[in-house]
Amino acid sequence: MKTFDHLSVIGLREWVALPDLGLAGLRAKIDTGASTSSLHATEVEPFTRNGERWVRFNAHLGSVVQMRHRRCEAPLVAMKTIKSSNGHAQVRYVIRTALALGDRVWEVEFTLACRKAMRYRLLLGSKALVHGQLVVNPGLKYVQDKPAFPATITPSTGAA
Template structure:
């Protein structure tokens, strides 16, 4: 059996933080079958800032029982058509923001969509796992612990 010392082991569910958006304590479900990561958002509205495309949205945190939300803005990376396992397609806005999982910190693309009927407010897809050099042990959960929110980023322009 091959082992890779540079890969970090994560469980099927992990705590993440999105410091550029000022979000910490997000429970994320790991989904190796999804290519792109997803963040629960509503009131999604594109706009322009200094001639560049941006998007404002309400980010939803917490569980179905303990709900919290906050308004955020981020540069718009692209639009993406997502096809569900049932064949349903949806057009989504894509943002890129730094993510912290355990002791790792790297930029991750998230599509924005309503996940209000889902247990987890964030879903981590295969691209984020590859870029973060992570390997999943589905028998484990919350292996990496809860990341602390870093000082708010100012260089990205996210408000």
């Protein structure tokens, strides 16, 4: 069996933060079957700032029982057609922002989608796992400590 020392182990669920958006204490579901990561967002509005495309949106945190939200703004990276597991296609806004998980911080692309029917407000897909140099042990949950907030990005390794 091969082992890789430079990879960190995470569980099927982890605590994360999105420091550039001012969001902490998010429970993330790790989904290796999804390529792209997704953030629960509503009232998404595109706008222009200094000639560049941006979006503002309500990012939702907490649970269905204790719902909280924060108004956020981020540069718009792209519009992407996402196909769900049931074959339904949807065009979504894509942003790139810092993600903090454990002691690592790195840039991740998120599609903005209504996830109100989902238990977890943030889904972390396989591209984010590759860039963060993470492996998933599906038998574990909340392996990493809650990220320190605010966190800053560190060069190349993604380690804080």
